[in-house]
Amino acid sequence: EEKSGLNLEELMQRAKNGDSKAQTEIGRHYLRLSELEDEEVNSVTAVTWLLQAAKNGRRDAVKLLQWCLHQRKGITAENREDVRTLASESRFERSVRKAALCMYWKLNPERKRTVTASELLENISQVNTETDGACNNLLSSSTLKQRKVLESLVSSDGTHYVGVEEFVENTKRYAQGISPTPALDSAAVDDDDDDEEPVKNPDELPLHQKILKFPLHAVTEVKEVLIDWASRAGMQWISALIPTHHVNTLIFFFIISNLTLDFFLLVIPLIIFYLSFLSMVICTLRVFQNSKAWENFETLTAMLAHFEPGLDREQAESNFTWTHLEPHLYFLVSTLFLILSLPVADKSWLPCSELATVAVFFTVSSYLSLRPVAQQHARLAFLTQVTSAICSCANELVGGWVFWLVGGSWFKVPICDLLVLHVGLPCILYLYMLYLCGRMGSAQGFHGTYSMLLPYLLCFTWCELSVTLLHESTVLGLLRTAVGYFLFFFALPVLSLALAAVLLVQLMQWFLALELAKMAVTVCVCVLPVLLRWWTRFSVSPLAVIRSLRHSSIVKLILVWISALLLFSWFYVYRSEGMKVYNSTLTWQQYSEICGPRAWRERNMAHTQILCSHLEGHRVTWEGRFKYVRVTEMENGAQAVVNLLPGVIADWVRCLYGEEYPACDTAQLGPTEPLCQIKALANHRCHVKRFDRYKFEVTMGMPHGEKKGKGTQDTDDATKDIVLRASNEFRSVLLALSSGSVVEFSTVLEGRLGSKWPVFELKALHCRTCTSPLVPTQRQVKIEQDWRVNARSAFVFAFNFLFHPLLTAEVDVAVATEVAV
Secondary structure, three states: OHHHHHHHHHHHHHHHOOOHHHHHHHHHHHHHHHOOOOHHHHHHHHHHHHHHHHHOOOHHHHHHHHHHHHHOOOOOOOOHHHHHHHHOOOHHHHHHHHHHHHHHHHHOOOOOOEEEHHHHHHOHHHHHHHHHOOOOOOOOHHHHHHHHHHHHHHOOOOOOEEEHHHHHHHHHHHHOOOOOOOOOOOOOOOOOOOOOOOOOOHHHOOHHHHHHHOHHHHHHHHHHHHHHHHHHHHHHHHHHHOOHHHHHHHHHHHHHHHOOHHHHHHHHHHHHHHHHHHHHHHHHHHHHHHHHHHHHHHHHHHHHHHHOOOOOHHHHHHHHHHHOOHHHHHHHHHHHHHHHHOOOOOHHHOOHHHHHHHHHHHHHHHHHOOOHHHHHHHHHHHHHHHHHHHHHHHHHHOOHHHHHHHHOOOEEEEOOOOEEEEEOHHHHHHHHHHHHHHHHHHOOOOOHHHHHHHHHHHHHHHHHHHHHHHHHOOHHHHHHHHHHHHHHHHOHHHHHHHHHHHHHHHHHHHHHOOHHHHHHHHHHHHHHHHHHHHHHHHOOOHHHHHHHHHHOOHHHHHHHHHHHHHHHHHHHHHHHHOOOEOOOOOOHHHHHHHHOHHHHHHOOHHHHHHHHHHHOOEEEEEEEEEEEEEEEEEEOHHHHHHHHOOHHHHHHHHHHHOEEOOOOOOOOOOOOOHHHHHHOOOOOOEEOHHHOEEEEEEEEEOOOOEEOOOOEEOOOOHHHOEEEEEOHHHHHHHHHOOOOOEEEEEEEOOOOOOOOOOEEEEEEEEEOOOOOOOOOOOOEEOOOOOHHHHHHHHHHHHHHHHHOOOEEEOOOOOOOOOOOO
16 A cells, blocks of 8 residues: 555656656546545546646547546536547547647747747747757758748737647647638737736727827827717718708619610629639639648648657648638639620620630649649649640631641531530540549549649639630730730839820810719719718728628628629529410411400400410510500609709709700701700700600501401401500601501510400511601511520530530520510
């Protein structure tokens, strides 16, 4: 017993000195003792010693903690979280913990409980001696990298002192791939108060201390409060004088009334393309940043592996890769949006030459940013892809049988109705590149999928995009791009002066043409209500907006905006397309027999309407006799805004945005202009009628179609009239039609089918018997986009973007985009 008591005292002394094995033995001793006497106290003491041993990386201590947690022995509210954390640590985390402890004590040879960050960095030569074998070579590249990594570890939370637990936890997070973020704000030390802690923010102090310690800051704050109060009061008085709600409503309806379908068809694909391209650039730059972080991470794993040879470096690399996959995934999503929007977007609004140059730059940069291991596998794949693209471009640009043999398709093999397999040198090269990508993905037990293949997809995508944009570029555009980038990098001051001069000249031209006045008035009218609302109700601070944007992910916001635009477009397309039946063969005679007066006599009208509702969605083309047209609705958002203004200002704005009534020339023979006759009766000198948008109702008399003797005699029956709703696009044709003209029109059957005087929407109009030069000889068609053709073209382009020149999707794109059958 005396010997065992001496051994216990010796173990206790060694445990207090930090011996992890002795701490484990002491914990095991107290666990055995808890089974004999005073179970609660001894078990808690045992868990306390086992926690110390587990923090030092003892595996047997971790197993004992797992047993205690399972048996609920010695677990209290204070130690429960620590026990769960240490008991759930993996083998890799324990290895990192042991290595971090060894590194910390090497950096802290005096074994202080808390040590400053500067002291730790001063002893970096101790670590460097063990790793590099060079004791005093403080300027070596490896020493500088180690110092940079250690600086990030010891200053990740901005504290001045670094404890062992803090250092270990920072190292564990770093080994998991979570890079520590250095503190950006430094504390301001007050030399007058040595006994007090330094004050980081004067706003945290009470009012009297703030005035005494920071008088200038207090005066500045009082000045800002007074200015803010005065500005708020002034804005409230101004907002009380201006009817902001009415102006907001009128501006909203004015904007909505001028947003046509053509505008959305032009703008939405362009917005999606530019946002996707911007998102791709941001994600690529983040990948470049991660490649720099990888060098630091590799230095850290080398340092840890020296102190713990059993450290699984492959697991560390896997952790780093998994935690840095986010920009790659966002890049692929942005690429999908871009290749779907590119064929739909108007190429005249895309600077293809400039974008192609940017794509080439990122192609080379993304290849150079690959890790050395990935570059070894990706080098051959990248060269194969570039060679295939050069061969195809040479055949398209130069031609001839030699270049056809090098870059053309020797023969085609149709696989199905949509896919075609090409056989040629570019196809063989592309197939070989796909084989190399498969090898990259299957390398290292399929760990290469996220460590090699996914990073290479950035290089692949930028290369394909650069080839696609170069196809859309011109020689003049490429020359312009080269000169522009040269001026941007080497002659930026001269370029700034030239741009300022051009802007000044343009402003003068706008001023002479009164365009500047229009712009100023429009901006003031639109911005004033918004600023007043933000200032008086929400107190929006520009600095707060900047801070909120800085803390949010720009790429996520871009993807959310793109998704919202696509969702909006999809809802619109779904609503506009519906269940329409294209190329319907339903004639007027068939419709009249099923849904006309004869059906009403055989059955009642309600039964006829229920039966004819099955024909809803048919797109038909019939002939009728034009009777008359009337205006049902007239919209003019500009007129509503002008009427709200005072008389003098309203007259000035009316002449600024509108047109002046023409002067009458009484000496000139012939009919006078209609507006000339109105001028004498009008209340104003100018008008804004050019902003009018009309909706019409056209009444068509349909043929009766009853047979009397030979042939068919068309009689006029008012019950067979059809009413067609026409938009402002048909304005010129409808105003020039005369009563009795035979007109061919296209429409969609919907609404009150089977009733008297059904109302349909006019889709196309063509006068058969008109001889007036005011009526167009061609068919007037309501501009409608063929969504099916556009969607099909987008998906075909996306498929060819990924698999050309090996596989191509060939679809008959000669489908009519006009809605006319």
